[in-house]
Amino acid sequence: MKLYLLSSIEPEFKEGFSNQTRLQNFKVAQIIAVISLILGMIWRSTTLFYDYRPVFNNFQSYLTINSYFAIISFFFLIAFVLMRKHMKPDILTRYHSIVWLYALLFIIKNMGFSFIAQRNPSNTMAMLLLGLFLIAGVMVFSFMETLAIAAITFCIFIVGLGYFQTDHNLWVSNIVAFCIIISVYITLSRLLYTYHANYYKKVRTIEAKTREIELANESKSELLSMVAHDLRSPLNNIQSLVELMQMPGQEDEQAAYFQYIKDCCDKADRIIKDIVAAAQEESSSALIKSPEHLNTLLQDCFRNWKKVVNNKVSLELVLPEEWIILPIHKDKIQRIIDNLIGNAIKFTPEETGKIVVELKRKGDHIQLSVKDNGMGIPADHIPFLFDKFTVAGRKGVRNETSTGLGLHISKQFAEQHGGRLWVETKENKGSTFYLDLPV
Numbered sequence: 001m002k003l004y005l006l007s008s009i010e011p012e013f014k015e016g017f018s019n020q021t022r023l024q025n026f027k028v029a030q031i032i033a034v035i036s037l038i039l040g041m042i043w044r045s046t047t048l049f050y051d052y053r054p055v056f057n058n059f060q061s062y063l064t065i066n067s068y069f070a071i072i073s074f075f076f077l078i079a080f081v082l083m084r085k086h087m088k089p090d091i092l093t094r095y096h097s098i099v100w101l102y103a104l105l106f107i108i109k110n111m112g113f114s115f116i117a118q119r120n121p122s123n124t125m126a127m128l129l130l131g132l133f134l135i136a137g138v139m140v141f142s143f144m145e146t147l148a149i150a151a152i153t154f155c156i157f158i159v160g161l162g163y164f165q166t167d168h169n170l171w172v173s174n175i176v177a178f179c180i181i182i183s184v185y186i187t188l189s190r191l192l193y194t195y196h197a198n199y200y201k202k203v204r205t206i207e208a209k210t211r212e213i214e215l216a217n218e219s220k221s222e223l224l225s226m227v228a229h230d231l232r233s234p235l236n237n238i239q240s241l242v243e244l245m246q247m248p249g250q251e252d253e254q255a256a257y258f259q260y261i262k263d264c265c266d267k268a269d270r271i272i273k274d275i276v277a278a279a280q281e282e283s284s285s286a287l288i289k290s291p292e293h294l295n296t297l298l299q300d301c302f303r304n305w306k307k308v309v310n311n312k313v314s315l316e317l318v319l320p321e322e323w324i325i326l327p328i329h330k331d332k333i334q335r336i337i338d339n340l341i342g343n344a345i346k347f348t349p350e351e352t353g354k355i356v357v358e359l360k361r362k363g364d365h366i367q368l369s370v371k372d373n374g375m376g377i378p379a380d381h382i383p384f385l386f387d388k389f390t391v392a393g394r395k396g397v398r399n400e401t402s403t404g405l406g407l408h409i410s411k412q413f414a415e416q417h418g419g420r421l422w423v424e425t426k427e428n429k430g431s432t433f434y435l436d437l438p439v
Helices: 011-046 059-084 089-118 121-138 143-164 168-245 251-279 294-309 330-346 379-384 406-416
Strands: 290-293 314-318 325-328 354-362 365-372 420-426 430-438
Touching (some): 011 089, 011 168, 059 089, 089 143, 121 143, 121 168, 251 294, 290 294, 294 314, 294 325, 294 330, 294 354, 294 365, 325 330, 330 354, 330 365, 330 406, 330 430, 406 420, 406 430
Parallel strands (some): 314 354
Antiparallel strands (some): 290 325, 365 430
16 A cells, blocks of 8 residues: 555546546535534524533633534535536536635634633644544544644744743643644545545546456457358368269269369368457557458358359359459458358349459448348348347348358458448448448
8 A cells, every 4th residue: 555645646546536426525515514504503593592601711702603613514514515516527626626725624623612702722732632633533634734734723823822821831832732633634634635546546447457358358249250250161162062963963073072162171270360369469569461352252251152153042252344453451351341242142042143343442441242132131130230239130041140240350350451341232232332442
């Protein structure tokens, strides 16, 4: 535990800690004001039935101080109630100066009880102890605020002592005693500050660690979902190819099927490596790009998907006459393409379904589009379509399930390339997804 006897809490905690302690002081000052007002009224009422003059010297002065402070407490209480309705961080400092003033008046009132009412400076020490130690024990002030209370109290004590105490020896002893009391008050006040400061730091540290754990859990869940989603595509392709190989009359095609299966395994291996790298925060570095022939990349993807759909859905590829070479992260762009084609197949009915994949140059960017004539997307789903674990996820025409991650991952990859991914769709008319990549 760090002691803050002559210093303040660290700068990174200062603003939050100051706001918290000021709010706490505000509430404590309200309680003191309420108690002072009630006790003052009770004391005033008892004087109607009991004569305290034999007990106290100069009882009238004592009664006057009590009445004045009760009135002061009443007005401060009204001020506290009004300020509470407009309690904002930007004006909290100004309001706190009123709390500090009330605490100072409370100490002065306790000192005045003995000075004026009993005219006995030794008794002033007892009342001063009560006032100072109460404030030191319930209110958290900064070092400068604590010193200001001590300095003002000292000045008032010196003036009052010079007026009521004429014996030089007693005057000196009272000054020494007062200095000891003030030293104890400052120490207690700083110890209270230390306790609250360390407690505040501990709470904020725990909150920060909790947020880190929550983010880690979210990241873990996201990575697991990415694994489940991204591996489903190559594994489904492998399953479909194996089923084709088991059909009669496919012996001549087995060599090609084996090659496609190998390609799917390689793709799954790349996905696993990519996700492991993300889990190890290696993916935080700059995106590594290399020049790639987009025409060839699309042709490879198209051939794989053509085998998967097996002519159940019309799949068409439209390429430009020119060869388009672009610096990209091949695996991530391929995953975007696979996600878009896979989604189009999922939501396009067999026999009547048609999917067109097109690549073309448009000004200063390259545009890839995947168009289908399937289910389309309801208008109220479009704003949430690219969200992680989106609520817009639906089952496909063949009851395929969705994790709600595919389009979110694709959008992230597109943005990493400085591009964008968006959709034009109409329910029951089909959808067209566009991927724009800067040249």
